[in-house]
Amino acid sequence: MPVLPRLGLSAYLVLIPGFALAQDGAPPDASPVQPEAAAPEAAPPAPAEAPPPAAPGPRLPTLLEPPAPAWPAGALEAGSPGATVPLELGLDENGVVIAVSVVAPVGGGFDEAATLAARALRFSPAVDAQGEPAPAVIRFNMRFSREALPVKVIEGTLREGGTRQILGGVVIEALGPEGRRAFAETDDQGRYSFVGLAPGPWQLEVKTEPYEPRTQAVTVKNGVVVGVDLYLVRDDRRVAVTAAESIEVVDTRGAGAELVERRLTAEEIKYLPGSGGDVVKAVQNLPGIARSPLGTGQLIIRGTAPEDSRFFLDGSPIPLVFHFAGLTAVLNNDLIEEVRYLPGSFSVRYGRMIGGAVDIETKARLPERSNGAVSVDVYQSTFFVQQRINDRTAISASGRRSYIDAVLSPLLSEGDLTVQAPRYYDAQVQVLHEGKDNAFYDVLLFLSDDEFRFLGADEDDVLVSFADSFTRGRVRRLGRPGDGWQHESTVAFGPELREFQAGDISSGREERLLVSVRDELSRGLSPDRPLGGRVGVDLLAGKESFSFDEARLNEPEAGEALQLAPALYGELTWRIGRLQLTPGLRTDGLLYDNGYTGWSIDPRVNARYVLGSSTVLKAAAGRYSGTPTLRQVAPESDGNDQLTFPSAIQTSFGFAQPLWGRVNLEVTGFYNELSSLVVGREDRLRFFTGPPPVGPFDTDPYANDGVGLVCGVEGLVRYTGPSSVGLLSVTGSHSQRKDRPDEPTELFASDQPLIINALWSQKLRRNWRLGGRVRHSSGNPYTPVVNRVYDMESRSFQPVYGERSSERIPAFTSIDIRIDKTYTFEKWKLETYLDIQNATFSQNIEVIGWTYDYAALDPVLSNPPLPVFGFKGTW
Template sequence: MRRVTLVTLVALSLAVAWSAAAQNAATAEKDSGEPSAEPVIVPPVLQQATAAVYPARAQEEGISASVVLEIDIDAEGNVEGVSVLTPATPPGYGFDEAAQEAAFSFVFSPATENGVPIPVRITYRYDFTLSAPEEKKPVAEISAADRSGQKKVVNFEGVLKERGTRLPLAGVTVTIFRGEGSVAVGYEALTDAEGKFSFYNLEPGDWMVLAESDGYYPLRTSDTVEKGRKTTVEYFIERGEYNAYDVTVEGEQLRKEVSKTTLDIEVVEKVPGTFGDVLTVVQNLPGVARTGPAAGNIVVRGSSPEDTLIFIEGVNVPIIYHFGGLRSVVPLGMLDSLDFYPGNFSSSFGRATGGIVDVRLKRLAPLKVGGYLDVNLADSGAYLEVPIGKKAAVAGAFRRSYIDAILNAAVPASAGVNLITAPRYYDYQLLGTVRPNEHHELTAFFFGSDDELKILFDNPANLSPDLTTAEGSTSTSFYRTLLQYRFAPFDNFNNTLKVSAGRNEIYVGAGDQVYLDLDTYVAQVYDRAAIGLGRNVTLATGIDYLFTKADAAIKFPALAKEGEPGGKPDLDTVQFTSEKDSITNALGTFLELEARLFDRWTVVPGVRFDWFSRVGQSTLAPRFNTRVDVTDQWTAKAGVGAYHKEPSFDETAEVFGNPDLGLEKAMHYSAGFEFRPLPFLTLDVTGFFKTMDDLVSRTDATTVRDGQTVPLNYVNGGEGRVVGLEVLLRHDLANNFTGWLSYTFSKAQRRDYGSSEWRNFDYDQPHILTLLGTYNLPRNWSIGFRFRVVSGSPTTPREGSVYSVDDAQYEPVFGKPNSVRLPVFHQLDVRLDKRWVFENWMLTAYMDVQNLYNSPNVTGYAYNYDSSQKRPRQGLPLLPIIGIKGEF
């Protein structure tokens, strides 16, 4: 006879739900010492049940089984969802499916909280048995009756934490139950803000414990309650995924720029080929040209690298990369995000004619002591952050390279180079934040960096025929202290003051023959105040002051400038100069209005005044940006603005350059649109045009200075033009994928002083295509890829050579500057990350394979003695890099 037993752990379910209120009340009582004022929760009651269809094969074979289900019940008592918590034993007979199907037809009276119906989730066991059901009184009722007169004694308590991060989990239901057949009992408790939960008056013996929360694997275990003793436990439950950025949701501020890309640090950490270095990722954005593997330059929209400024929280730093691109000087742990402006940037930025990279520091608010240790083939670094009460926190980091050891082993004896101090770098940071209340925030940041390289050449004449010193060295170090105070007394007013000071020390040289020794003290004051004038208008103003005091000793030959073919430096042209206490000042002020008109149209007119003491010039630069939200998905945008910068230090030095040089100027024009067809998908298309005037250009002319005829060296006689189109199709993190496709078409040209012909800019790359993405795989794996196709950079051909009797060597004869191109560059990089999650910490291992298919990209040519033969110099070969990172 076929019989289906429907009874059973309905009793458990009801008891679980019923007892939740009592248990929560118990927890509240324990915490407060006062009688509970918790809400009264009435559990759902099964009103109508449909028997499941007994699986035919199981019936034939006389097999019975049980299935534990989780049932979601809405506020009307209807079943919204059913999932199998514990499948039937043995599997494969269809018990699970039959139980689920039956449970979907159940009807409950809704659970209520203080009389108001609420949705709940209950655990339900469905027994399939071939024997007749027994009529049993629900154990819950017995249990309740037994417990009603007892004094409440907590005898099982614990804390629930997230595995790996040790963060307490609040609001998670912990269920404790036991029973066999239809005799079962269970209770629930919710974890409090500290992840704590407790149960009282549990009978001694073994209990099963279940803790569940959305996005986490369930905790299922059992523990023992001993008579007269309190059991204390610590449970860890594991998140479904630990990819750092799967929970990051940030509101987007009103956009006012025409061209701005914000990179979230955690998103870019896994971009292949960047070693997790956010600043290197900038080179994959539209408008940025590809530079060599260790160039470390950011070439934006056809501007020279020095035309683009990089700020760390508003502080201008002399270098942003160790050794020209290996790693940036601030580690990931200290950073929050990065804004990149390829052009038409706000009037709050000045002294640049290219682009702006603005790196923002992490806003410290740790919930616990935490940090990481990062070890890879290039360097090792550590980061630690510590909360101090609820209003302050400090963080520190240190990193040191050991490329010296690797290179010493890798450089072959035939290379003719001995590394005395092989490339080594270190950097250090200390960050502190105090937020006494929402109106005040004080941040202090101390950071620095030190790079050094010493080389002993077997044959220094290979570098330059006149070079006799065998030892060459270079070192760059700097430090900065930044104090930042943000004051926001009202909703419509805020002021940010930044004061920084520090020192740069740069040395490049080979003994006494050639050297550049520059020691600079830098102080910077920046203040920006913004006041809301009504709901849709904000007025911002501020000052930007930069002070430098430099001591310099320079003994150097003339070096190749942009557009000039490189080659061996001619030591016959070595000149010497020195300066002490050379003081320069630069003062900027700005005014900017942000107006939102008709709730769709944003206009941002601004003006910036700058004064530069080194060239003795002042400028007034008007700028204007506008954006129109045509529809919710389409935005049109346009901008125009004037920009200025000083020539570089060597260009205005009296001996090497021309102290009478003036400012370089640029005009930026851009227009485009943004289309957001899906919440996570954005298409950004921007056309741009840039003109550059008064560019510093070399000249053979002479001038009379202090009664002497001297070379003029440079004049503000060059000009440039850049036109292009940038396309960025960006997929924010959704469906486990994030990435972007970036394409830039551009034409960047220069016309040198005295020339009537336009020539290609050094980094003119008409087509730059970058496709990159990271996909989160199950089990805390992720895979990332980056594929690039870029036009070859221009280069100046050698058309032969002439023999120089004086130098006893062949001097190359060059063709037209930048008139030929290197072959097209293409490369695929892949990165694989795996994270292991332990109770108190996490370990991530990664493999970053650059140039996966070993593309033989040409970076230039090496010529023989008389330039009659050449062979290509190839870039990075297939290069796997591995590393590990432990976080706690």
């Protein structure tokens, strides 16, 4: 209960009772208090215990019932003899205590206990000279004595319903017969107790934000301690948004902060419409990412190809983050702390790419308690269980299994055709340990497996199949040597496999067994430390192999090589007044045991300047290098072992500015020059995570002939209100390529000049939540087919292409809707949601295509509205 300020009483007098009410029978112990207003007359002493006479005239308030203060937690066990706490009480004209303050603190928790107990005191009203009830301020000594301990009658704990999170520091009020009241406050373990309550029916009441009020009836009996555990239902609409305020921030953690880093915490984005609750998919709403066809989840960042960007898990590369068709991420949501999206101009910590990155950060902290979750939707089911082993260790297990195949396979299988429709699963086991050496240890075992098969008469008669799987074991240590230093050591290892087979026509297989090592020492800035930095080693090593047998190849291709890709990086962060400067250098090498070697040196610098009180200006420039693939350099596949690293000179500049209250604006411009891009051999089978590319194809040998230019502006407006979150991201960009010196400049295949995403999520009453997303993006350019030639060997029409990239798919527009409702029970919560993508059934063209004879367009259109309904229970 807040201690009210001393009342500005317009009382006529302040009464000075000589109470003799202490439970130990101590003499009256009260002292006068000067009135706020001048007292018209002194008050006479009042009788101690007898009720006030009925005659009119000034009369002191008298205590109607002796107090039964509960001792502070631990005080009895600690042998405390007790204490007397002098209080000043404000009473209203009914004699109800409306303000309590401690006159002379005694410590030991007695002050707080006395304050709480005083709120339950009941007095007869003070009476002024005219015989009218009047407010008053009095002194009162609350005495705690071992000789007269009150008897405990109710005890229990207070937790948040569903999450069972302990709620400490919450006041519980007990309302009893004849207007009696008592108060108890939960301790840091959520425990509370009531002592000295009179027998009879009582009602416990809890009112605290952001929870719905809770009442519980209880009968107090002599000699019986009643146990009452209370659970409060969280009302999200009452929650002042805190998590959402970090939906996008400029990183201030550690040294060498990214210039543009957009972070999405798992908790805030799981409700965003259109993502099906998947925290990784939500990244695609941010500026700089082009819309991938059919929602496949490809990373098309700032006008670069999907293979130019990479996915990381806590800084270690992983081959993919989405299961089939981008349905969902390969990692359980409950393991994810946040998703860091780096659209460009990132620090030297990241390399081997010329586009951008998405780094999924898992939770590197012990859970407050054991917990778990099970979710079920139309595609899949997942589970997550996390158990605290002791104060320093926790273990978790999670998994996911799709069941599209269980439903579709019997439907699609017919005669000699057996269909094993898309099925995927993933599993994770994680051990978290807080070491005694002030370091945090994290061991993660992680696997993901996708498969799709059309079989003929028997299991070996594969008509079409696709499989994609990887396994990772990872050990991470986060050390904190002190003085702001952080030491991160990570070792990740495991196989990757990607296979494709189309009957006897074509097949492909890529396999890797890689170890990645990162060891980084960093030191962040602080108010009194203007210099920070990081230095690290980033190593990839292992074995890589491929085999392709495709009709268009003269001979099957197969290759194998040991790979070593070491990298060293370092940067300094220096704050000079309002300017923060981060120069850095990264050098990468790539060696295959077939003789190929390549290397790069990438200097980078970024700067930020705080202008005024809240505006941050940002600028960066740097070189970024990718690496050629083994197939591109292997002699077995007519590769070119003279290939160098493709590279990009990235420059960006912008500002971040809070606008009105909860609205923030960030604008970033960028200008990237791409060079030494590897082009050629587009007649070869490649693995794609999205739709197949559309011709014409460059079938000449591999060469570093490609150059490109990408420029644009990204804007992000974010609103984080008490019951709503809004996001508006706008990207305007231009991306062009020139594949060969003698070829004309053309638009990049995924050039989308304008991309707009607008999202709104509104909390409603009774834990409903409604969200909507509007997406608009320019269509990809394509090369039109102007005629065709009938090829007698293949018995098919071959396209004759017109001017390259001279046509563009119509713009994409779609509206997605999401409705959530959370039901809170005592020990678990049930979240239900309905996520409808393309609710307006827009017939957008996703991928351009033609009829078999190229006489007309026959594009792939957007999916019809797909309601995804799901449940998630958490405890």
